[in-house]
Structures are given as structure tokens and as C-alpha cells.
Amino acid sequence: MSVDAWADYRRAAGAAGVEVRVLTGAALDGATDVWRAVWHEPVMERPLLTALTHAGNYVAGAFANGRIVGATAGFFGPPARATMHSHVAGVVPGLATGGVGTAMKLHQRAWCLDREVAAMTWTFDPLVARNAAFNVRRLGAALDDYLVDFYGEMTDGVNAGQGSDRILARWALDAPLPSAPRDLGPAPAILDVGEDMAPIIGAVPPGASAVSLAVPADIEGLRRDHPRLAAQWRSALRDAMLERWEAGWRPTAVGRDGRYLMEAL
Template sequence: MNAVDTQVLADAWKDADESAVRAGVVVRTLHPAQCPEAERVLDEIWGATVLTAPALVALEHAGSYVAAAFEGETMVGVCVGFLAQPLGEALHSHVAGVVSGTAGRGIGTAMKLHQRAWCLDRGLTRITWTYDPLVARNAAFNMRRLGAGLADYLVDFYGEMVDGVNAGQGSDRILVSWPLDVPLPSADSQPASAEGVPEVLSVGPDDLPVVAPLPAAASSVSAALPADIEGLRRRDPATAALWRVALRDTLVPLLDAGWRLVAATRDGHYLLEKP
């Protein structure tokens, strides 16, 4: 285990507590009797069984992170992670979500900051997790709010998924790595807009993806995301599926060539820089 500076640890718990107060919740780790309710909440969020109560009990018993956000006595969010390689350094956060009607209140932030403080308490200094690279709000949250950075682009990582969120849409994921023993980023630490940066992927008429060639002299480029991919999946799943291929075919060759994904802008773009 890493030795964590006592002030860093104190600041992390302060960040977590203040975030929970702003969100109007209490975040705490679960005991086995609460795991059936956590399973039910996860089922409600994803429309399918993500983790069973026995699996949650086993993870908690083995020392993994199994926690939930409560509004009064009502469980409104669940966050679960397990120890990862290198042992003693990292936690992999497998799932985190909030129930319908509570998005935008900061409950997700409260859970992640509680997870961060819990890890630092145990000498863990990094959390990894995956997210769907097409979900613009998650990209902005991960990179802008938390300061997590891209570690890898994983093509069809989970294979075909059948839950209510991901069915029929492929499972490309971005793996992010979040350093925990540094201050959270300031509000202006990443650019708010991709204005003036050449677009290699843009949103065209009828929300269709439009791919453009890489400008020969460009040292930075941007890739736009649909404003609401989840809504697009509900009303036009065929177009949403085109976005999966377009983003993959845009980002993967650039990343393989050494370009770095350096930011997610507030206006829904990834920014990439040439090495």
C-alpha cells in the first residue's frame, strides 16, 4: 500500500462530505443485508441484472468497494469497485449509477468522491473505470469534473450487451485512469469549446455523423459527439449505431498513431493533440 499524506486524505474526505451535502444524500458502504436492495436499484437503472445480491455480498466480504447514496432511508444510487492491478495501488470501479429522476443533482459526483476518499484511506492512489465514449456528459464529467485521463480505447469491450441501456449498440469503451492524491481540477482547467479546432467528426443533418479527413498540417483536432446519444438510441437506433462506428474509426487510428486525447469540452467535443 502507498503512504498517503494526511492532509491529502483529510481534503479528500472534506470534498466527499461537501459534495454529498450539496447533492442532498449520504454516501456509505453497504452491509450484506442491504445488498438485495442494491441489486434492485441497479436492475432499475440498467433494465437488467448487472450484479446479483450474492455477488455484492461476496465483493463486500472480500474488501471491495460496495457503496450507495441514500436520500433519507431511500437508496438512490449504487457504486461498486474491486481491487485491480497493480495490487495495493488501484481500484477498478465496475458500475455506478443513480435512479431515474435524480440525474443532475450531483449524486454521481458524491459517490465518486466518497469512493476516492475510501481508496485513499486504504493507500490506493488510482481508480480506473470504463465509460461509453459516445455519452458526452460522461466524458465531460470524467475529464472535466474529476480529472481522469484516457488510458485506452477498448473496441467492443463487453461484447454484445442485452441490458436496457446498451442492447444493440455495441460496447466500445474508453478506459480512464483517475489519480487520487492530487487536487480536483479547477472549473477552467480544460477548454470549454472546440471553436477554431479542425473537426474530423461532426454532427450533420438529421444527427448523422460526418467524418472529415485529417488536415495535413494540424497539430490538434476535435471530434464532436451527439448532444444526447441516449435519446437518439431511443428514437433512431440505426443512426445511433452509425455513431459507434464513426467515432471508433475516427479515434482509434489517431490514438494508434500517438495522438493524445487531452480534453472533453463543455460543448461536446473531444480534443486530440499530435505528439
């Protein structure tokens, strides 16, 4: 089925009240400002962004009323893979749920398809429930790999002391957006959230072919207020998910609350 990627972008941008534009020159400073507001330290500075754009890669910003409110950057993988890796995307604090991220992702998708790039990858923290739901339910991305401490020890204001496990998402850009995200249905929980916000770990029932894994709804708040408990969640999710992954299971759906469904494939 053919897709009109630019039409998808225009609908999302209109709903969010933004315009997404490719950035060059001095405008690249706006991207660094956005990321600094999100992560409290530089993520990618203008000299690197200048080199990336000069080499034909993607850096763009989302603008509302003339002000940059979001920014994203990606670079290409080896030619034979025809893949863009979307390395960083951020929206200024307070606007993360307003659809700006969707507009940026769909602009990046349309830009890639214009260049015959039909796949995009990126990593995300599997403990951030809203990102898991967005990637799978809104975009239709597949969850390809679990990467333990992918970035090593991180020092920014969001991730410091919390490990850097990531899931690799892969998005088929020429596929239609999901019209009706899959519901999880009943599945035994091997990881759940207790009343005290501590992880509750369960066993896989004999003969089960699907299980669910829940994460806290607000891991960022937990990291801020109870960092030791948040670090327990990193270990609990890693152990539970990796055991299933290594047995050939994969996450196949994500609920609105960020609950994962893993199934034996």
C-alpha cells in the same frame, strides 16, 4: 499538493443532498435495485456483492431522505498496481444530473485513499457526452485507452444492439480536483453532428497537431428513437478516434458538450 478527500466528498454530498454509505448484508439488495432501474436487468446480484465486500472490496449506496438513490461497486487490481477498478455506478432515473454521481465518486476516492490506493480506473461509453465531460472536467481523469467491443454483445435495455466500445479512464486519486477545466479552443473537426443528427466525417488537415470530435448530446435518446443512426455513430467515432489513437494521439480535453480534443503527443 495534499488533498482532503473527505472534505471534497462532504461538500459534494451536501450539495447533492445525499449521504453515501458502504453497504453490507441485506442493504446490498438496494444496490441491485438501483442498477436494475437504470439498465432494466440485474448488473451484479447480492451473492456476488456479498463475496466482493467480504473480500474487502467496495460497494456503496447514496441515500436521500432514507431512500437509496445511487449505488456503485469496485474491486481491486493486482497488488503491485494499487488500483481500484470502479466497475459500475448508477443513479436512479431522474436524478442523474443532481450531483449524486459526484458524491459517490468522491466517497469512493476518499475510501480508497484511506487504504493507500492512489489510482482508480473505470470504463465509459465514449458516445455518452455527459459522462466524458464529467470524467475529465469534474474529476480530472485521464483517458488511457480505447477498447473495442470491450464487453462483447450486451443485452440490457440501454446497450442492446449498440456495441460495447469503451474508453478506459484513469484517475490519480491524490491529485486535487480541477479548479478550472481546460477549454478546447479552436481545432479542426474530424467528426461533427449534422443537422439530421448523422455523423459528418472530416479529414485531418496536413500539419495539424490537434483535432476535435463531436458526439450527439443525447445518444440514449437517439438509440431509443433511431437505433440504426445511433449505431452509425458507434462506427464513426470508433474509426475516427482509433485512427488518431493508433497514430500516437490522445484525448486531452473534453468540452462541456462532450466534444473531444485529441492532440498529437
